[in-house]
Amino acid sequence: MEKLVTLVPLFPLAGFLYIIFFGKGFSKGFIGTLASSTILLSFIVSVLVFTTQMHGAHPAVVKVFDWITAGSFKVDFSFLVDPLSSIYLLFITGVGFLIHVYSTGYMHDDEGFSRFMAYLNLFVFFMLILVLGDSYVTMFVGWEGVGVCSFMLIGFWYKDMKNNDAAKKAFIVNRIGDLGLIIGMCLLFAYTGTLKFDDLFISGSDISGIPGGVATAIGISLFIGAMGKSAQIPLHTWLPDAMAGPTPVSALIHAATMVTAGIYMVARSSELYAFNEVASQVIVWAGILTSILGATIALTQNDIKKVLAYSTVSQLGLMFVALGMGAYSTAVFHVITHAFFKALLFLGSGSVIHGMGGEQDIRRMGGLKKHMPVTHLTFLIGTIAIAGVFPFAGFFSKDQIVAVAFEENKIVFILSLIVSACTAFYMFRLYFLTFHGKFRGTHEQEHHLHESPKSMTIPLVILAALSVVGGFIGLPHAVGEEMGMHWHWLDHFLQDAVVMPSMHMTMGTELLLMVIATVVALSSIAYAWSIYKKRGVLADEDKDMKSSAQKLLYNKYWIDEIYDTIIRKPVDRISDFFGKFMEPKLIDGLVEGTGSLTKATGGIFRMLQSGSLSLYIFVFIIGLIAILLSL
């Protein structure tokens, strides 16, 4: 049964190759169907694999071929099937399929349609490799592969240089993280002699021999990789810019799947982090800071996709908080629910943008409720889910994180509550400004407004349904007991794959925390409602921004500008210095100087070459005499 897993990434790959090489003559409908059906096939196989795992099959390594051999270093290209990877498979292919279907509608009028579908297929392929890889190296293949796909898809509309810049930025920032990951792998190999997950973690003995300091270094290095991919401070700046890509890309890559690769990796390495206090603390603080940063910036953004992007940054931060606190399965839980509702929100926003004819500024929207009923309803569900209202998916996963924070660190707990409040506020601000009030766009836009086609709304509906019920895979103890349902199902499922925290929380505390979380979310929603719905306040135009705090947030703490000043410009300047002075003057000067010196010396000695035969003979004879005398 496990052998089948090889097929999972194979389908999208085949789809990609087919479309790239033979896709020229076919209609868009055929290409769209082909691309989507490859993912559907993968999804079906994933379900099969998943059910075997659910029924308690042992984790299995499926070898595809010999890959890298170098002395004691041997890595096969093989896949690891265990609960963690199989659940990832499930939601990648599932959400991926929905987004593929959605894309056939969304991108239908684009001239690069088949290219787009091919890239999406390729992306899914690499994402599957990422989660299936049985070693860090194989995982790294997918890791970098999704980076490239992200690059290609962000810069999909390559004629606009802004998109290309965003794509390049995403790739390069990711690469900084990748360097960290490579260093982490190198260190890991140097101290354990292997990079395979089952040698390192499942057999379990190899990592215990690593000295503490090195373990911390490894943990932090790997986390730097995760920072890049999952947009954590200080490597988060690429994600909002990545919204330059088509919206399905933002939904699939920059919300649901790729950006959660960092969480996957840390969860996969849970045994490494579980006893590594320093690295874990670094993760917690990077996570909560990112979370706060993202949430606060999202409060003031006016681009519908930017709000969602910062929201993603913020949610990813929360996931890392969970990871850092040792609640690995909780983080995975939030990854899954987040994939549902964030994909839904992005797709919904895509639907809005589609209807608005490309407009993304919420100051130009409003009152879309009556024009786009399905989009409105599903978007509302997504908003409620992310805001954390019982019993939507976001509530359970976020509540678990908050609960863990409460156990581990009270400051983080409070900060995470603030994040929750902010989340609820900016999401409803977005919702009200978009769907309620009067339409603020141009007449042509108003005329153009329409509900999206079926291929787009059906995925929305399915995702909305999942956003409602998705949380039940991880019902907390209190609720589960009460309702007579299987509680903490996900934790049980994942217990062989990741380290489980030892939580001892009374039901009372648990309930109390749930109440607190709900109250925070609801009051925040009510506040947003009172401002944006009841009073009808609109977002400020750029020039009207007065308070410095607002400017600070609107300009994203000027982090991009700071990076520009302290990193990009110095690099350019140093390179310039190399190019203008060091290379031609200093180094080549030395080289040329050697030549000139030789020439000058030769110039002196050539004076002796007078051409006078007598002189030559005279010197010759003197030399002869000297030799004879010395004998």
Next chain:
Amino acid sequence: MLTLLLIAIPLFMAGAIFVMGSKSARQLALITGVVELLVTFAAIWVEKSGNNPELLTFNKQWIGPLGISYAFSLDGISLVMVLLTTLLLPVIIYSSFNKTFRNPHVFYGLMLLMIASMIGAFTTSDGLMFYIFYEFALIPIYFMILIWSHAEGRARITLKFFLYTLFGSLFMLVSLLYVYQHSHSFALEDLYAAGQALSAYEQGWVFAGFFIAFAVKIPVFPFHTWQPATYNAAPTAGAMLLAGIMLKMASYGLIRLVLPMLPEGVAEYGTWALVLASVSVLYASGMAIVQKKFKLLIAYSSIAHLGVLTAGILSGNAQGIQGGVMEMLSHGIITVGLFVVYDIIESRMSHDEMHRMGGIREVNPQFAFLFFVIVMGSVALPMTSGFVGEFLLLLGLNQYSTALTIVAGLTVVLGAVYMLRSFQAMMLGTSNAHTQHFAPLNQQEKTLLYIIVAMIVILGVYPDPILSLSNPSVETLLQGIH
């Protein structure tokens, strides 16, 4: 016997082409290239099957009293290097098919002469023969650049290139002779034994001699200044030979001569060399960032990658050496690919200044796609050949020093910076007046690019045939050290 054949075929054909004149020189050269490739495959087959190992060696005394002999043997490492040479040879010859130049028979004859000499260097198991082949390869390329270059000041540039590399090699000769004093034989095994018997301090000095020679050729900062100008001046086929194959003789020399001969010298007194190699990565990346011409960018990116290569090899463990072998192969292919791209652009735009281009993807998406794959190979993306090599190199280097690994590893970031910048500047955006009429690829260009892209991807996805070919030899080599 096969080794001898590998050297003799191009040598003989070079002579034949010289004699037969310009008429069908290029076809003959191409046939030679293909035959060489087939012989290489035969040799690999013999090595893998393990039968008739005597087919892979040849030993005949040349100057008996001095312990010099015509000794050749093909082990896994040599085979990979020979494979690199013979894989690239048909590609390089084919890449110059659509060009017309004066006296093509001389050009191709010189090329084959150079190939023979490089294969000699890759296969010989005699220290002095290595030196001779290593030096001899300079002569044909010198003339190829001098005669067929169109650059201004080519005489000066080629002279600098020639003198500089020759000057560097003298250090190698001194070191070689120093070890020879103790071995009284140039056979590599004897040199290894004699070298290892030296004290670590002596080994350090001998290593310095070798390293300077190889560092000039590889090239490693700060011995690299001949290289960008030479690439820029050279005809593209010449630059391909130089960057794709010839420079690998030096890194091969590090593996074949330096590591087994002077293990302690490298380990105890070789830190400066590793530091230089790592600095080389940073410096060349910085230089690549400011380049405005694509050809110069290729040159500097090459230095950066070879910096990682040098550092990785000198770390002296199985991962570093295996990575080195793989990276040599991959870097050869990718660099040749980049030069092919350069050639295509240059033939249409008649310049290679990147900021004056843009939007070529819009006009010619196929070309842009193929170029993109090569760029990805160059930034060492997994599933391209670049990754396997570079990753193993870093893995090896880390066992020597983590700090250096971080410095050298910055190539991962900086490589992406300059390669993507150039790709974006040339290919993306909207087309301008210059690029609007970018002609579609012709059959020859398409074939070339597809072959190169296929090699990059196949070696990246399934590098095992190469790695398992060289792995036993690498382990034997390392066993000889410990």
Next chain:
Amino acid sequence: MLSEYIFWFLSFVAVFSAAGMIFSKNPVYSVLSLIVTFFAVAGHYFLLGAQFLAAVHIIVYAGAIMVLFLYVIMMLNLNELEEEKKSLYTKALSFFAGGVLMLVLIAVVRRTEELQLIQPAVYNADLGLTQHLGKVLYKEFLVPFELASVLFLSAMVGAVYLSKKDLA
């Protein structure tokens, strides 16, 4: 005893006429004195029992080479040429250098032990005879001998080529 006298006589003639060759102002006289020197040297060869060499020496040097010299001098009309001016400085230097060289060489010889010309144990009177030498030349030194003829041929070609009129 006779041979001793002959030795001293021939040596005197050789040295004297060599000096004459150098100091004579007219090149023709120089050539003639050099011929005399060569005859004296040929006499020495006779004394040493190398009859064949003596004969060849006279034929080649006196007969061929010196005639060539004379011929060239006549052709170039060098005998009318004014003797070049030499500074005292050059004269002194050349005298010094040549003299010191000679003295050093003599001193070197002086410091070696006396070497008898004839070692009775190995003496062979036939050594320098044509018959004997011819055998050696055509057996042991066949290849160099033939090569020498090639050398001659090339010298001949070279000389003819160089003296062509239109080679300017």
Next chain:
Amino acid sequence: MQLFHNITVNHYLVLSAVLFGLGAFGVLFRRNAIIMFMCIELMLNAVNLTLVAFSKMWNHTDGQVFVFFIMVVAAAEVAVGLAILMMLYRNLHTTDTNVLNKLKF
């Protein structure tokens, strides 16, 4: 052979040293290329003389064969050398080595 009981190889060596020194002196002293040429011949003869003397002493023909070959070379040299001088004279109207000093940087 009683003939030589007072004449030793050393005598011949001294004689050839004197001839050689004279030749060297002549080459330095004169500037006429033809005379210089003749001085060189003189030096060659001085060397030949020692070779023959040693040949006598060791009773071995090699010395004489050597002399023979030196003569061959000398003859060839004279032929070519004189031809060069002829040509030089034709072009420059001199055989003075002080004038023939163009072979320099």
